[in-house]
Amino acid sequence: MPLTSFEIGYAQEALGRRLTREELVLLEAEWSEHCSYKSTREELKRLKTEAPLVIVGPGRDAGAIKLFDDVAIIARIESHNHPSALDPYNGAATGVGGIVRDVISLGAKPVLLADALYMGSGRTRHSRWLSKNIIRGISDYGNRLGIPTATGLAWFSEAYEKQPLINVACVGIAKPEGILPGSVKPGDPIIMLGNTTGRDGFLGSSFASKPLDESDVAAIQVGNPFIEKLIIEALTEAFDKKLLSLVKDLGGGGLGTAIVETAAQNDVGVVIHLDRVHLREPDLEPFEIIASESQERMIVVPRNEGALGELFSIFDKYGLEYSVIGYFSKERKVKMLFRGLPVVDLPVGLAVSPPKTPREVLGREPCNKEAPMLRNIDLKEAVVKVLSSPRVSLKAVIYEQYDWGVGGRTSLPPGYGDSAVIWLMDNTKRGFAVAVRGNPGYTRLDPFVGAAISFAEAYRRVASVGAEPLAALDNINSGNPEKPEQHYYTLRMIEGIAHASQALNLPVIGGNVSLYNEDESGSMIDPVASVLVIGRIEDVTKALTTIPIGDSPLVLAGDTKTELGGSEVQRVLLGRGYGRPPEFKPIEEKRLGIFAKEVSEKGIANAAHSVSLGGVVATAFKMAYKGGVGVTIESTAICDCDPVEALFSESQARILYEVKREKLQDFLSLAKAFDIKAGVIGNTLKDERLFRLTHRSNKIMELGFEDVSEALEGLENLG
Amino acid sequence: MRRVAIMKYPGTNCENETLYAVRNVSKLDGKVVWHPDFKAREWDAVVLPGGFSYGDYGRAGLIASWSKASRELLNAFDYGLPILGICNGFQVLSELGILPGNLLYNASAKFIAKWVNVKFHNPRGPWLSLISDGEVLPMPIAHAEGRYYIDDVEPIIGEPWAEYLENPNGSIQSIAGVSRKGGVALGIMPHPERATFPWQSLKYTTGGRRIFESIGESLRRGW
Amino acid sequence: MQGYKVLLIVSYKASARDPEGETIAHELRSLGHEEVVSVRAGKAFLFEVKAGSEEDAIESVTRIASETKLYNPSVHEVKVMRVA
Amino acid sequence: MQGYKVLLIVSYKASARDPEGETIAHELRSLGHEEVVSVRAGKAFLFEVKAGSEEDAIESVTRIASETKLYNPSVHEVKVMRVA
Numbered sequence A: 001m002p003l004t005s006f007e008i009g010y011a012q013e014a015l016g017r018r019l020t021r022e023e024l025v026l027l028e029a030e031w032s033e034h035c036s037y038k039s040t041r042e043e044l045k046r047l048k049t050e051a052p053l054v055i056v057g058p059g060r061d062a063g064a065i066k067l068f069d070d071v072a073i074i075a076r077i078e079s080h081n082h083p084s085a086l087d088p089y090n091g092a093a094t095g096v097g098g099i100v101r102d103v104i105s106l107g108a109k110p111v112l113l114a115d116a117l118y119m120g121s122g123r124t125r126h127s128r129w130l131s132k133n134i135i136r137g138i139s140d141y142g143n144r145l146g147i148p149t150a151t152g153l154a155w156f157s158e159a160y161e162k163q164p165l166i167n168v169a170c171v172g173i174a175k176p177e178g179i180l181p182g183s184v185k186p187g188d189p190i191i192m193l194g195n196t197t198g199r200d201g202f203l204g205s206s207f208a209s210k211p212l213d214e215s216d217v218a219a220i221q222v223g224n225p226f227i228e229k230l231i232i233e234a235l236t237e238a239f240d241k242k243l244l245s246l247v248k249d250l251g252g253g254g255l256g257t258a259i260v261e262t263a264a265q266n267d268v269g270v271v272i273h274l275d276r277v278h279l280r281e282p283d284l285e286p287f288e289i290i291a292s293e294s295q296e297r298m299i300v301v302p303r304n305e306g307a308l309g310e311l312f313s314i315f316d317k318y319g320l321e322y323s324v325i326g327y328f329s330k331e332r333k334v335k336m337l338f339r340g341l342p343v344v345d346l347p348v349g350l351a352v353s354p355p356k357t358p359r360e361v362l363g364r365e366p367c368n369k370e371a372p373m374l375r376n377i378d379l380k381e382a383v384v385k386v387l388s389s390p391r392v393s394l395k396a397v398i399y400e401q402y403d404w405g406v407g408g409r410t411s412l413p414p415g416y417g418d419s420a421v422i423w424l425m426d427n428t429k430r431g432f433a434v435a436v437r438g439n440p441g442y443t444r445l446d447p448f449v450g451a452a453i454s455f456a457e458a459y460r461r462v463a464s465v466g467a468e469p470l471a472a473l474d475n476i477n478s479g480n481p482e483k484p485e486q487h488y489y490t491l492r493m494i495e496g497i498a499h500a501s502q503a504l505n506l507p508v509i510g511g512n513v514s515l516y517n518e519d520e521s522g523s524m525i526d527p528v529a530s531v532l533v534i535g536r537i538e539d540v541t542k543a544l545t546t547i548p549i550g551d552s553p554l555v556l557a558g559d560t561k562t563e564l565g566g567s568e569v570q571r572v573l574l575g576r577g578y579g580r581p582p583e584f585k586p587i588e589e590k591r592l593g594i595f596a597k598e599v600s601e602k603g604i605a606n607a608a609h610s611v612s613l614g615g616v617v618a619t620a621f622k623m624a625y626k627g628g629v630g631v632t633i634e635s636t637a638i639c640d641c642d643p644v645e646a647l648f649s650e651s652q653a654r655i656l657y658e659v660k661r662e663k664l665q666d667f668l669s670l671a672k673a674f675d676i677k678a679g680v681i682g683n684t685l686k687d688e689r690l691f692r693l694t695h696r697s698n699k700i701m702e703l704g705f706e707d708v709s710e711a712l713e714g715l716e717n718l719g
Numbered sequence B: 001m002r003r004v005a006i007m008k009y010p011g012t013n014c015e016n017e018t019l020y021a022v023r024n025v026s027k028l029d030g031k032v033v034w035h036p037d038f039k040a041r042e043w044d045a046v047v048l049p050g051g052f053s054y055g056d057y058g059r060a061g062l063i064a065s066w067s068k069a070s071r072e073l074l075n076a077f078d079y080g081l082p083i084l085g086i087c088n089g090f091q092v093l094s095e096l097g098i099l100p101g102n103l104l105y106n107a108s109a110k111f112i113a114k115w116v117n118v119k120f121h122n123p124r125g126p127w128l129s130l131i132s133d134g135e136v137l138p139m140p141i142a143h144a145e146g147r148y149y150i151d152d153v154e155p156i157i158g159e160p161w162a163e164y165l166e167n168p169n170g171s172i173q174s175i176a177g178v179s180r181k182g183g184v185a186l187g188i189m190p191h192p193e194r195a196t197f198p199w200q201s202l203k204y205t206t207g208g209r210r211i212f213e214s215i216g217e218s219l220r221r222g223w
Numbered sequence C, D: 001m002q003g004y005k006v007l008l009i010v011s012y013k014a015s016a017r018d019p020e021g022e023t024i025a026h027e028l029r030s031l032g033h034e035e036v037v038s039v040r041a042g043k044a045f046l047f048e049v050k051a052g053s054e055e056d057a058i059e060s061v062t063r064i065a066s067e068t069k070l071y072n073p074s075v076h077e078v079k080v081m082r083v084a
């Protein structure tokens, strides 16, 4: 959004002169919420960002950790909410494109994509149109790049009917010593690589920093995955030959922002000849060249002069366009020239330091309106309703459009495990696990606890396959920071993430904040924090799936309380969530995580599933249905309380296991050794394809597969 | 050691895992070759791996078929070099007319990625030598344009060919793969290189491994 | 009421990029077809609709396409034409 | 030599079936658009070519399309037309 008169005055005073049009545009992008994080910068400092294995923390295009001594993981998450509301197909597609470029900027080979999608109810034509095109956009772009989209989440609610949230993440691998230092020195030439610069996507980032308005359609960008694929190929070759010292994505804010940020990080100045940039339209004006957000462009800096020739011949081989547009300089100024005339001349320090924007926050305790009691309800109806909720039902219609297996590394594909497990394919069995979680139902009721739970759930899903959680990334999606009652949610979610990262002792190596998610009437979407957790797994063959094999005991590990606040059963029966979300239990989560790793290493379970939406009953029934085996559950074995509470409670820190029959005692003793409550709650069956619930051994409900298949497969008509 | 070229077009995606399988399972000397550099005479076999050559623009495999590698491939086909096209590679070979028929848009009009069961009929030739007739091998598919179509299937089912047990894309006669010259040139839509090691598959099946073992053995025995 | 054939073409607006068309044009030129200045790619839908007149037929396809979101007015342009 | 715009429409022959068109027609009818008899889906390529005359332009697009197999006569139907 345009600079405020206060901000313009601040800049002009610092310079002692008026800003040029080009400088205005540059500062407008650089000082936008999207690029400067002016409303959240202070709060984000509370996150735990340090740990021995962190190689690169937040601040650069992506974060990096050491996975093994000889393998680094590079990752980044980002939202593409605003563009996707207007052009769901290209909005989602270019979201994938941008996140992948961020990850290659550190010298990585991208090997995994994950997506967290918060979409409309599916009951209106508009929301179906949005979802369908969002999914197709991710599919078309990610598949063409040859990067598997192997995990994600899909949430559906009226709150996103017109304003969906699209969070996408990319994970790459590199040798630790192969991570680009990202450092440049005066005299280094700057090469612009990839797509031509055009008027498309003009000032997209400041457009993402204000409420939506139909007149913004000029900012729509069409993604070109084919060019991006060539960029990946070319840069991979250049990385192997060690030809580069810096690679940077031209993302939000375009060339201007990328240049200014690089100069600031390296404490150097920069001189850019705007007329040397390769253009799509020859008549582009200098301010347009600075701010254009045309996709699939990067700046690269060669390691040394001698590398230039070899670099160019790689670009030529792949038919990529490039131009040498300037160089870094000693004097700490951003200078841009057009046909020899200076159009920008700003101190680097000024360009990256917007004046403080005071934001008010209206503290509002979570609205703890207690829920109407959910007892003596028709259990069968409740179960079917929960299973047919699009948030709970099977997601194959989404992930089967994604090439989850390209690369040959996908050891646990979507639909088969709590997290994606990716094999390194390096003549060992080593790999890593990734899960992404977010629950707007909880964050709407309590942004602090809700965000912490997102963190815990992603953590638990990585642990339940048998991996050791190592690092997290978060994506905050929230409302208008200029409205105190909305900004409250943003800050409380950040605090929740900070608290969880400290309590679970997991560093946050990157994140993204998307604000101004409100509709034309000014009401906020359901705010949500997506959290992605990455874990290490020594032997991918030991990873536990969520698919049971039947005829074995079902054991619930973890304590169940009567926690129905913000639960799925409330939403499907009462129309919305009430009360407080379940308690965030970091100590239990950590203990359960270590236990889960031992379970997988000892090979004493067939299947494991973190318990979340819809409680034990939804978790168990989905597992059984996918495995084609029946299941019986005794409600008092979960919790000696009302069956509704036992079955649908969403208490945290629980994993449901199908334990190997002959290893049951080992399993229970191991749980005991960890001081984890664990007990047999039922059995999987072999020949009967049914779901049976009992209460004190009396049958209280029975359903056949055929009674729930329509419910569970209900998403089919979405795609 | 016998040499296998793994052809790379702009947009090819599956060359690395294919190479990994050729080296570690076929135990052959594999190498990824950039398409204009491909000289058929330098190789004992060639694989066209999966991906989206030229973004699949126009039609899957179309623009890749304009490459100058095509003349080499046509030539190689004439003198009997073993050629395998997987997914996009199959699409390229069909565009080139090396393999009969066409791969049209899936009946669902969507990209589909899932595990399928593939039954091999009359398996013969360098790529299928270790597979027995009627054997069912599970492998994943991942494609948008895999609906096999041809006016007359008779000549196809006389040669080695592959069939989906459950037709995922509307292919005529559930055709998943076809061949010519008794299996010397083979095209399949499913991805054997993603079903080569047990941990690539949930069910610990390795349906694709047999293809890589076959070519290894065949070439060593002197195909 | 009579059957009319109406062609609906959906392509990106001229201000937006068109990766498919650009790639095809580029590759055609490098094959030697220098006369190709540009290609824009799009989707074609050939409707047969019952209508009282040709104008009605065109009107009805235009309306259906926009109501059912066969295209996105913020990025696409459409052409509707009668064909024989 | 002047620039001419020529539209090339490629769709599946009836024998090859057209699931996308069939699905769309079906959906449209179930949404209440009873007037839709059928829909065929295809690809549109809008060429701009340099040529001496309109006939030449059409001729040249037809030739390029068939030489490069932008359509495949065994499964596709094709229409070439001049547009304004």
Ligand SMILES: Nc1ncnc2c1ncn2[C@@H]1O[C@H](COP(=O)(O)OP(=O)(O)O)[C@@H](O)[C@H]1O
Binding pocket: A114, A115, A116, A117, A149, A150, A151, A152, A153, A154, A391, A392, A393, A394, A395, A396, A398, A399, A402, A413, A414, A415, A416, A417, A418, A546, A622
């Ligand atoms: N947007 C998405 N993209 C990719 N995979 C997804 C997406 N949404 C859900 N999935 C996958 O579908 C499977 C089922 O998802 P979900 O129903 O959320 O969880 P659960 O594992 O509890 O059944 C998971 O493997 C998940 O990774």
Ligand SMILES: [Mg+2]
Binding pocket: A098, A099, A101, A102, A249, A250, A251, A252
């Ligand atoms: Mg970026």
